[in-house]
Amino acid sequence: MSETTSTDGFGTPGKVWLGTLVVLVVAGLFAWFYQLSEGLAVTGMNNVFSWGLYIMLFVFFVGLSAGGLIISSVPKFFHSDRYDSIAALGVLVSFACIVVAGLLIIPDLGRPLKAIGFLLSPDFRSPMVWDFAIVIVYGLFTAGYFWLLTRRDLAARGSRLAFGVKDTAAGRKRDKKLSFWAAAIAIPLAVALHSITGWIFALQIGRGDWFSPLVAPMFIMKALVSGLALMLVVAVLADRFTRFELSRELVPELGKVLGIFVAVHIVYLLAAERLPHAWADSFGFWSITSGFLVGDTLSFWLWTLVGGVIPLALLVLPSLRRQVWAVFTASVFAIVGILFEGVNLIFTGYDQLNIDAAPGVTTGTDYLNYGSNVWATSGSYTPTIVELLISLGLVALGALIVTLGLRFFPVFPDETVETHTRRERPDAAAADGGQARTDGGTDE
Template identity: 75%
Template sequence: MSTEDSGLAIPQFGTKGRIWLLALVVLVGAGLAAWLYQLSQGLVVTGMDNVFSWALYIMLFVFFVGLSAGGLIISSVPKFFHSKRYDSLAALGVLLSFACIVVAGLMIIPDLGRPSQLTGFITSPDFRSPMVWDFGIVVVYGLFSAWYLWLLTRRDLAKMGSPLAFGVQDTETGREADRKKAFWAAAVAIPLAIMLHSVTGWIFGLQIGRGDWFSPLVAPMFIMKALVSGLGLLLVTAVLADKFTRYRLPEKLVPELGKILGVFIALHIVYLVAAERLPIAWAENFEFWAITSSFLIGDSIHFWIWTVVGGAIPLALLVIPSVRKKVWAVVTASVLAIVGILFEGIYLVFTGYTELNIGDSPGVTTGRGYTGIGADVWTTVGAYTPTPIELLVSVGIIALGALIVTVGLRFIPIQPGETVGLHERDTPVTDAAVADGGCERDERARGE
């Protein structure tokens, strides 16, 4: 059977797709140049110091680990329970998971200052440190995600005649065997993803010197963050892929997944935040209003963006069935939820570093050069603002992740061959239609 007859032909990038690719490559190049500059000058070009030793890079590391773990869990649970209902999202979710873990892993490198320090995790690991365990799990998880994606798509790759099939043949017996292997892969993926983000949470939760982090609920909070952000990213990407590529998202799945997202947000923002904050408020205050205000009222703008913009508003959009049926409402709720999880990470880092363990004068040294004006090398309150260098490096790494997803949509058959019937339209997509990766469809394919 020819590639064209198989219905899995890889079309070419159109004009918009090429512009999108060029923009991503430019951003990756800018990030690389900024990182090289940071290497030449040292971490002094960042906003980090002795007080804020974890900042933007670690915030984004935690954020993208959560996106990756959540995406893998959401994609694997249906496979584990032998449900074909969400097959059209499985490979896309694993692709997103792989891209996000690559971004997360790369965020560690500029944070270390010198890439050579990575060798310490291998040559002289201290297994008492959760950082060592996190490094090992990130590496194993990344390799597993790549293999898992190949397992889910290799028969269709063989059907296309793609060299990425690596000699695998497309046979019905092979597809049946792969369905069984996908079950066992999912059985490994789910605990691996939970372990990945739990260990990341314990990096914070085991810091007994940081009162705002030392909590037994940090790991469960991190898992819920992963589920909210991972499902939100999957929904947004699936809707965009359906609009701009040959990928087809069954419209009936959008409100269903929106309902699940609403449940995740409610558990995260309403239950777990209450479970974490109420005992602290109760222990520190003995009057009713003092307890209530400490429990309900946030202490920074980051808290409000996290709980209101990223929690209450999307929950309001998703709780009403008539609104949840609208794609724009689910996408808006997903975007706001992702933004909220990002600011939760910012809130987490800032609450840990703003209040120092040494509150008496002169405090601690910032580690920055003395300017000759007052005692500006000492501080009793932490302060941090990311520099343009940090922002450029971070944007460049994120652009690399977006490039992985774009190229993946172009070369990997994300749409399973056996579920094409779920996405057929009145007028089939022709070879003249645009490519995966962000280009326009053929006018006839859109029914225009």
């Protein structure tokens, strides 16, 4: 194999895509340096809203990562080879998402050196410590898991990324057993990752919107929705723009699973969480019904209508579910819905202080830039351009990881390469780590 570390295998569209991602990452770095020099005052956060866009996206990307890893690992745990063609892709996406999630903690801390405290003087009574630890362990595990799934194909191509591993029949058989044990670890690890994140919210004193035993199960369910939806979106895009091939037989199957996940999350768990609260507030039939069916914020409707009703409408009919565009559209809407569930969770669930008596706390900002700080028992939050640039830069970094992973790693089994005729894509990124050829093969 004539392995290269350049962008020669990407073509013009690929190089434009890479350049755009690099520009966004650099812009995010400059915004972060500015935040470091000026402090958290340049963000929209204050003493009322001490969590904002960074934590909202942290929860979102942890869910994307956990869901993707669970979906990729369950078939391997049950010794099914049917979904092998997307297993490595799912783990790659999961790794990219946990990198983004972990890095989002850094700008939220304000001072990066605060993270050392988690390592040198951890307070194990705090769920924050457990979350910080499991994010690190989970990130290292997903990186190793992805290498395990691709190392024999890397060795077959003579790639240095195989790190001395040889491609043998006995080795592939051994890796199949190892992938079962890796899946056995991955599933509970992913469940623990997002459950702990959910418990952080559920254990916050005085935050009534979060105080529920169903927070962790809802976090797991939205991880399954968003993780599978992101896998489908990336797989469809990779099939279109790279030499990765998505089996058309898997699209309706995975679409059906996504529809089930959305229904359980939106129809059942949402009602199960909101109904007891509505019942406690009023014993009137309509008051109870409206209490758990009707939301009072736009983010609630974007979550339930855009992220629930529309995907279900596209996925419930078999004739539509067989169409790639329908499954792709439903997946995009499902991801958007989960994103706005996070907005609803933090931006509306964090506006009331757990201090209900005047004067409350200072907001941390001056009124019209003069006079004393404003005292309040509730607040509002709007992300600043600094927060948006930093967040966008980190999301671009995740996309860059996936793009380079598709370019330099074989994200589909070797059998797929041997038994399928590759379509001619002269400008596509070579998803198997080799240079694209007009005959559909590789340069090995």
